[in-house]
């Protein structure tokens with residue numbers, strides 16, 4: 001195959017290196033992404049985008065990192081070379097994305113797996129959910145197993161993409177199916193340790209940004225520190241939710257530890273768009289110079305539901321976007337002061353981060369500035385009033401955050417524990433000048449009264465506690481292992497029970513459930529896969545698992561997917577409508593009436609329920625009438641005259657013989673037996689002696705013209 005080198009046409013920041021497959025572009029001499037940078041750009045962490053042709057790889061990259069509108073991706077040409085995109089020039093995160101052509105051939109001798117996978121942080125495999133995904137699953141397995149062999153530390157991420165075309169039920173079913181098949185393939189290859197994470201994505205909504213955020217976050221070693229900082233910041237400032245955004249890509253680098261709901265995330269994304277758009281109109285210089293986002297950037301949007309959105313610049317590429325209630329925003333001085341502390345802390349964290357090799361963070365400055373920054377932290381610790389000037393000041397924590405008066409109600413437990421602080425302690429030892437000791441002399445644990453200066457501490461209802469006392473007095477006990485969940489351990493809560501992160505596992509397969517969906521079976525936690533294979537039923541039509549929580553139908557002990565329960569007549573799903581079972585088939589009522597139901601012998605209309613059967617014919621109840629008087633016969637005694645049904649009354653009047661004793665009809669209904677002699681008949685009670693009225697049933701009698709006589713009366717004559 002001979003593919004020519006081409007200049008990229010889509011974006012000036014997009015680099016094409018080499019051609020596929022002759023040279024994959026992995027050679028170091030091709031790495032000319034940053035001519036200023038003497039270090040080879042391969043040292044940057046790398047995210048690979050792989051998947052079948054047209055699965056949407058380039059679109060994802062273009063939409064997330066190059067602001068391309070989703071509709072424009074319709075015109076993207078197929079990728080036939082590896083595109084290496086260094087996004088660090090426009091973004092805070094410092095990595096390359098390699099977009100692979102769909103037809104990559106692992107068996108080609110020029111494909112250097114070692115080279116590609118060695119420096120890879122994450123491998124994103126894109127599966128087109130609107131297409132038949134069996135081939136993609138095969139390719140996924142091949143790709144991840146090869147990559148895992150070279151570098152087991154890669155994060156394997158599967159984007160089940162283009163889900164905008166699927167219904168909600170279909171999305172869940174597709175995810176479950178792909179999840180199950182992919183993991184089965186890995187289990188068959190004894191690769192159970194290889195963990196795949198799955199995301200439902202689309203470029204037409206925020207899901208792709210959310211998914212990319214999570215992928216990037218996993219590559220950030222300082223994430224727990226950032227999360228802690230955000231926790232402290234929001235709890236001290238009365239803020240409900242805060243996101244640290246990479247402004248250009250709108251992926252969030254970190255957020256506080258409360259759960260992320262899509263709506264809040266979308267709101268904050270939209271706010272960034274608004275800020276950039278407005279400052280492009282009003283914020284640029286007359287000659288068009290300047291920048292739409294700079295260190296002056298800050299914005300407040302008040303929503304009409306008493307919610308406020310607050311954006312502040314953190315670094316050239318980072319913005320903090322907060323959601324808070326209007327009443328909390330009245331203390332804006334306090335929030336701004338705390339933000340100031342937060343920003344300083346962030347700068348310090350990045351500097352520490354830059355000391356680590358291969359960090360995904362952009363270094364904040366040279367190492368000589370580290371000393372200055374650490375000093376400023378000390379200043380903050382011991383001069384909490386600086387810049388804040390607020391009457392609400394109540395106490396100071398390590399980074400000088402002021403407490404919001406609502407903090408107790410805002411958030412419970414958080415640990416004011418920052419690696420940067422630890423770093424300083426390790427590097428310099430506990431510095432305790434006289435002035436410092438004075439300032440901090442009454443800063444003791446409220447329980448054991450030991451000084452907290454230079455130590456980690458945790459606030460409980462505004463009162464600082466040393467770690468030991470805090471764990472002893474307030475830490476929760478893990479429901480599984482019955483051990484205390486220490487302040488520095490991740491704690492998960494489910495139905496008022498607390499668990500260690502590592503104890504929250506599936507009862508059946510022992511997989512961690514921290515980021516998985518699960519259900520409870522009695523007291524046991526079960527992951528959805530095990531639940532499906534053990535407890536859920538199979539659809540009687542397609543024999544596939546009926547997912548718990550999905551829409552289904554049950555009838556006489558069998559289960560169907562809602563879409564599989566079809567009318568045998570029109571072959572459409574019957575859904576919640578009434579149906580009629582007939583010879584192992586089911587019919588919706590219209591089809592049953594049209595095609596299967598018997599017809600009434602009287603009106604010829606379909607008979608769907610009840611009715612009367614008489615001499616192999618069926619009638620609606622209301623159609624089954626006396627052939628003489630038209631009175632309804634359903635539920636009544638009746639007889640027939642010829643083939644026609646007849647009520648007792650008409651039969652007696654019109655057709656029955658008369659009793660020779662009482663002259664009323666002998667119908668056979670309720671009359672008991674009757675006696676017949678020659679051409680005369682009697683009801684049994686009427687068969688008696690015409691003179692002395694003695695019953696003649698069972699005894700001899702003597703007819704005497706119209707009369708019948710007993711032996712005695714006959715002898716009297």
Ligand SMILES: Nc1nc2c(ncn2[C@@H]2O[C@H](COP(=O)(O)OP(=O)(O)OP(=O)(O)O)[C@@H](O)[C@H]2O)c(=O)[nH]1
Pocket residue numbers: 051052053054055056057058059060070072073074075076077078079080100101102103161162163164165201202203204
């Ligand atoms: N409906 C929908 N279409 C999408 C989505 N993402 C991408 N597409 C479309 O999918 C088609 C293929 O997208 P590309 O980004 O070129 O796919 P690719 O994986 O880079 O393809 P190759 O370069 O051939 O490997 C384009 O027409 C996109 O508009 C999505 O989320 N939803």
